Amino acid sequence: MFERFSSGYYLGRLYVEPTDGPHATISQRTYESVTEDLYGERQPLVVKLGQTHLAVRGEAGVPARTLSVPATGLDAAGIDNPPTLSAVLLAKADVASRYLPAATPRSGT
Incomplete structure (x- = not known):
């Protein structure tokens, strides 16, 4: 799903769709696979979409190859x-740790 792109990122192509939820999400299965393979621990993934970094969580019901x-x-x-x-x-994990606080929506927003 993702391939090496640079020293800080992997590249993938996903269908991007809107969600009414407060967080960006991918399928729970994809989330578990990617966090285990690339991060080594469970934490929100950090993706860059356009010029924006987003914290991404796993959620049941999100279609495969889709970012909500x-x-x-x-x-x-x-x-x-x-x-x-x-x-x-x-x-990648080291880059994600730098962006995670800024990429995570605050409660109530």
Whole structure:
């Protein structure tokens, strides 16, 4: 699903769709596989969509190869007409740890 892209990111292509939820999500199975293989521990994944970094959680019911993103994240990433197949950069663990606090939505927002 993701291939090496640079020293800080893996590259993948996912369908990006809107969600009413407060967090960006991928399928629970994908989340578990990626966190185990690439991060070595369970923590939110960090993806770069456009110029925006998003914390991504696993959720049952999200289709495979799909990234569900709240409307504010879609706007910030410049996604105007979802669902759309988009290049998504997955931050490697060391890069993710730098972006995780900024990429995680605050409660109540």
